[in-house]
Amino acid sequence: MSHSHRTLRTLHTLPTLHALRRFAVLAAAAVLGAGTALTFAPPAAAEPATAVGFPSGASATRYSGLAFDTCTAPPLTAIRAWSASPYRAVGVYIGGINRTCAQPQLTASWVTSVSALKWRLLPIYKGLQPPCGGRPTDAKISSAAATARSQGTAAAADAIAKAKALGMQPGSAFYNDIENYVQTDNTCRLAVLSYVSGWTKELHRLGYVSGVYMNLNLGARQLSDAYTSTSYARPDALWIARYDGTDSLKGWTNIADSKWASHQRAKQFKGSHDETYGGVTLNIDTDRLDTPVATVAYTYTVTSSTALNARTGPTTGYPVAKSYAPRSALKVVCQAPGSTVGSTSVWDKLSDGTYVTDHYVSTPSNTTYSAPLPRCTYPYQTTAPGGLSVRTGPGTSYAVVGTLPNGALAWVYCQRSGSTVATTKIWDRMDNGRYVSDYYVATPSNTTYSKPAPRC
Structure with a gap:
């Protein structure tokens, strides 16, 4: 990538x-x-x-299906046109010192609009690159393992800050783009593993999910070899690059199917090429995902004629934390099962961690779950x-x-x-x-x- x-x-x-x-x-x-x-x-x-220290308003979001990524986030008009495509997730470069392309479209408003169109977002962070890999002009990870670990910690904090500015919520997964590096350089290998470990631990500490993007043969294998090592924190999800035209998430060379086995894998299986949908052509990479992605909040309104109670859990037995006046805007992160109110047992979790019954919220359905809201x-x-x-x-x-x-x-x-x-x-x-x-x-x-x- x-x-x-x-x-x-x-x-x-x-x-x-x-x-x-x-x-x-x-x-x-x-x-x-x-x-x-x-x-x-x-x-x-x-x-x-x-x-993982998930805060009260956190929830993870999972996507299974085809995705694409582009160097520059596409305009909203292109996303609308691509509703005719088989894709429903798009990779976006949220930050990193080695991020190349400008991102004029990638704003909080764009994230809100794309999410409302029922697209999922795959956040990519292109930070420091291996000391024995990447481009000659790239800023590099330190060859000293302790320093590399600190750099990974700093990268995680920066990724979170960039994602928050875009409206991505705690529980989101971020993917650190680590490009090819020399596999026989042990010092370099330890630096990369230390950097990824620092990245993962800090994301976990602050309530986020850790992902890594690597070439199957020139990076991912070494990460796999350290899967059970007590010296390194293991990332939650692995996104590999292997341009063989096969989108299978199993049978990866040198990576057992038992590793990253539970909705934890993605594969970039076709490199830079043009595709056209709805009259709009984009230059993309093609991906197959079954993996955590970004969590966002969706805006709905209170439909009750009286104040709606927000509780600390998804049943009427939990204490009331606050209340919302009729027609108030609500930031909904996910939906959970709970006690039945009116026609539904679905409860909506808000970005502050409180819950309201979905019966009095303007989601598409007040009897069952509503896309694009994920389950909590x-x-x-x-x-x-x-x-x-x-x-x-x-x-x-x-x-x-x-x-x-x-x-x-x-x-x-x-x-x-x-x-x-x-x-x-x-x-x-x-x-x-x-x-x-x-x-x-x-x-x-x-x-x-x-x-x-x-x-x-």
């Missing part, structure tokens, strides 16, 4: 850390029950699966070395219906009490309705509930 007016395209042929986990000397059979896919061992305290989810990496059992209910007596590999994302939308596993009774209900023990999920606490996920 070396965008320099498409002339230098290279060949395309990781303040809240996870709480310290206690050592629990208990037999696996007694604690986890029959059919579990893991042995009982302490999960990681920090690296590689660092906890909070992805955390799993930490069980042998894989984490997925069950039909919140306890070890429930049937095992699958396994999340080590490092996969558990897309949590609520938590509830269940049978005890090591230090906790908390079980995480995922967006597919299945449950995993919170002990093996890198939430901020492994003894009690972790905000902002509501109680089930």
Whole structure:
């Protein structure tokens, strides 16, 4: 993705850390029950699966389908014309010292308008490049690992600031564009891994999701080789470049399908070329995504004739935090299931972290979920070395219906009490309705509930 007016395209042929986990000397059979896919061992305290400190208004957004990216964000007129295309996500360069193209279109207003047209946004940050790679004119990562880690931390803070100015919300995923580098240079390799680790830890600390873009053979393999290393924080999502015309998100050379396995992969499979839709031609790269993207807020209004209560959770049993007058504007981030009000059990989460019943909000439907609003989810990496059992209910007596590999994302939308596993009774209900023990999920606490996920 070396965008320099498409002339230098290279060949395309990781303040809240996870709480310290206690050592629990208990037999696996007694604690986890029959059919579990893991042995009982302490999960990681920090690296590689660092906890994400999602603030109250955060939610992650996921997109599965075709996407494109361009050096310069297209005008809104082009996005409208491309409604006739198979794409519904677009990559945008939000910042970075090595970002090449000017971005006159990329404003908060543009983000709002494109999102309202039901497009998802894939935020790209082109910061420092490997000391043994990139273009000769690129600003480079330090060859000193400690300095490189600090540079990654600074890049994350800058990406967040740039994204906030564009209206992107906490819980968004940002992708650090790391171009090709020499694979035999060990000092360079350690610098890149340290930089990515600093990037990931800072994004997690501040409540965002970490993504990395790399060439499959000239970068991504080394990131994959460090997947379980306790020296580096592991990014949540991997976006590879491999211009082979195949859009599969599995079967990547030297990267096992068990790595970044749960809606954590993207592939740029076709390089710079022109496509035309609605009479508008754009020069694009083509991508297949099944991965976290940007979270934005959508504006709707209060439709009730009296004040609408906003609560601290998605049921009428939660306390009232504030109220909104009729016809007030609301900034809705996501939707969650909750108690039934009128014709619906859907609740709208606002950008301040409070919830209102969707029955009195001007979303397209007041009986069910409304596109383009995503469901409220909070992805955390799993930490069980042998894989984490997925069950039909919140306890070890429930049937095992699958396994999340080590490092996969558990897309949590609520938590509830269940049978005890090591230090906790908390079980995480995922967006597919299945449950995993919170002990093996890198939430901020492994003894009690972790905000902002509501109680089930």
